[in-house]
Amino acid sequence: MEHLPSAETAEAAESHYFTQNPPPKNLKSNVTLAREFIDRHAEQGRRLVLVTSGGTTVPLETQTVRYIDNFSAGTRGATSAEYFLQEGYAVIFLHRQFSLLPYSRHYSHNTRSFLDFMKEENGRVVVDEQHQEEMLRVLRQYSVAKKENRLLILSFVTITEYLWELREVAKLMRPLGHKAMFYLAAAVSDFFVPQDRMVEHKIQSSEEFSQNTNRNGKTPAARTEGRSLIIDLEPVPKFLKQLVDGWAPEGMIVSFKLETDPSMLVKKAQYSLEKYAHHLVIGNLLMTRKWEVVFVSALEGEKWIRVPRNRRSRSVSGVEAWIGRAEAGKAENTVQPKAEAQDTQGEPIIEIESLIIPEIAEMHTKLIEQAQATKAQQKS
Ligand code: PMT
Numbered sequence: 088m089e090h091l092p093s094a095e096t097a098e099a100a101e102s103h104y105f106t107q108n109p110p111p112k113n114l115k116s117n118v119t120l121a122r123e124f125i126d127r128h129a130e131q132g133r134r135l136v137l138v139t140s141g142g143t144t145v146p147l148e149t150q151t152v153r154y155i156d157n158f159s160a161g162t163r164g165a166t167s168a169e170y171f172l173q174e175g176y177a178v179i180f181l182h183r184q185f186s187l188l189p190y191s192r193h194y195s196h197n198t199r200s201f202l203d204f205m206k207e208e209n210g211r212v213v214v215d216e217q218h219q220e221e222m223l224r225v226l227r228q229y230s231v232a233k234k235e236n237r238l239l240i241l242s243f244v245t246i247t248e249y250l251w252e253l254r255e256v257a258k259l260m261r262p263l264g265h266k267a268m269f270y271l272a273a274a275v276s277d278f279f280v281p282q283d284r285m286v287e288h289k290i291q292s293s294e295e296f297s298q299n300t301n302r303n304g305k306t307p308a309a310r311t312e313g314r315s316l317i318i319d320l321e322p323v324p325k326f327l328k329q330l331v332d333g334w335a336p337e338g339m340i341v342s343f344k345l346e347t348d349p350s351m352l353v354k355k356a357q358y359s360l361e362k363y364a365h366h367l368v369i370g371n372l373l374m375t376r377k378w379e380v381v382f383v384s385a386l387e388g389e390k391w392i393r394v395p396r397n398r399r400s401r402s403v404s405g406v407e408a409w410i411g412r413a414e415a416g417k418a419e420n421t422v423q424p425k426a427e428a429q430d431t432q433g434e435p436i437i438e439i440e441s442l443i444i445p446e447i448a449e450m451h452t453k454l455i456e457q458a459q460a461t462k463a464q465q466k467s
Contacts, residue, residue: 097324097328097332100324101324101326104250104323105251105254107281108281109282110251111251114252114255118259120239120241121239121241121259122259124177124179124239125263127236133175133237134177134263134267134451135177135260135267135268136176136178136270137178137179137257137267137269138167138168138179138180138182138272139182139249139271139275140159140161140163140180140186140187140272140273141159141160141161141182141183141186141273142158142159142273142276143157143244143245143248143249143275144156144183145246145276145279145280146285147318148290149282149287150287150289152290158274160186160196161182161187162192163376164186164273165182166187166192167440167444168189168238170441170443170444171270171444171448172228172231172232172237173228174444176237176268177239180238180240180241181241182241183242183243183273184243188240189229189232190225190226190232193222241256246275246279249273253334257269257334257338258335261335261337263337264337265337265454265459267337267338269341270341270447271327271342274345276323277322278323279321279323280320281308283303284301285301285307285309286301286310290307290309290310290316291311294313297310298310308320308321327340331363331365339450339454340367341365341366341368341447342359342369343369344368344369345371345373345376346370346371347373349372349412349413352372352381353370353414353415355370356368357383360383366384366454367382367383367384367450370383370413372413374406375406375409376439377400377402377405377439378402378407378410378439379410379439380443382446384450391414392443393439394437395437398436398437399437400436
């Protein structure tokens with residue numbers, strides 16, 4: 088059983104991490120952009136959410152040729168950002184560079200090229216007739232977000248870049264108080280190579296040429312031994328603890344729990360909620376994440392959100408037969424859109440984020456109201 092880190096241990100781990108692993112070069116300019124964005128929306132009294140999205144990399148060399156990565160394409164984060172904007176939030180979208188972006192995601196990372204949506208007409212490029220309506224809808228939403236200056240896009244690549252940016256932006260968000268939200272959908276690396284155990288140059292595939300010590304005289308964490316590549320990773324401190332207790336004590340915090348074994352999902356989500364004492368854990372299984380998720384919160388306990396059968400998107404990697412496997416035999420407390428009661432044959436596809444985000448916004452409203460009531464009580 089893992090033990091809850093004490094405040095001092097978590098703080099010491101934080102301090103050690105940020106001392107050992109230097110900030111990204113563009114941190115200052117990103118902080119300037121974020122500060123200006125946050126201050127403007129704080130002044131307008133708007134709610135603001137930081138959405139993290141995509142996977143973090145773990146470089147094995149300082150001049151990086153090889154790195155460890157994960158599967159996340161950033162679909163959850165990019166899609167959620169659009170629905171948050173629809174709910175009136177300002178959004179800071181902190182994403183893995185080149186992963187999916189809100190709005191343009193509809194036309195990128197596809198099996199088809201975006202050029203397939205176009206045709207030539209009288210020497211001009213125009214959108215194909217069959218895509219006009221959908222593209223106009225997306226373009227209008229994008230234009231509103233841009234015009235109202237409600238979307239700020241920041242990027243990271245490595246785990247260290249991600250953590251530096253998360254920490255700095257979270258601190259800047261403090262003045263928003265309870266109107267701030269953190270929606271942590273990024274797939275964050277659990278293990279990494281610390282800077283002082285990294286080799287400078289490309290790891291050689293043959294031991295004859297490989298470096299046995301690095302610049303600091305330490306055995307490199309990633310090295311060739313005989314014909315094998317040995318990678319000896321260290322744990323990344325769990326920064327959720329610091330986010331909850333230190334960086335953003337008033338904001339609503341939504342974390343995700345990804346599992347592949349259905350029997351573990353709810354238990355692990357509950358464990359995470361107890362351990363970090365934040366507001367909401369959203370559990371999802373790799374195989375069914377586009378069609379079902381479970382909310383685990385102190386406010387509402389366990390609550391399943393599912394896309395009705397006839398409105399599910401197709402997914403090459405997902406397995407529909409697994410839907411329901413992580414729920415211990417109870418169907419009550421399941422959120423489905425009203426449309427399910429009707430015959431939904433031929434109805435448009437529903438993205439699960441269109442069900443998730445309004446639920447979260449409602450929880451956020453309750454938390455803000457609770458906080459306001461507590462403040463009023465304290466005054467009287
Ligand atoms: O991008 P897609 O393809 O659409 O996939 C979406 C998703 C499956 C990646 C997303 O829905 C999701 O589940 N994201 C979280 C995956 C994850 O990192 O889970 P975890 O169990 O490793 O981490 C749990 C929580 O701890 C996360 O909220 C994370 O922010 C936090 N964490 C993780 C590592 C770390 N060192 N410190 C942390 O605080």
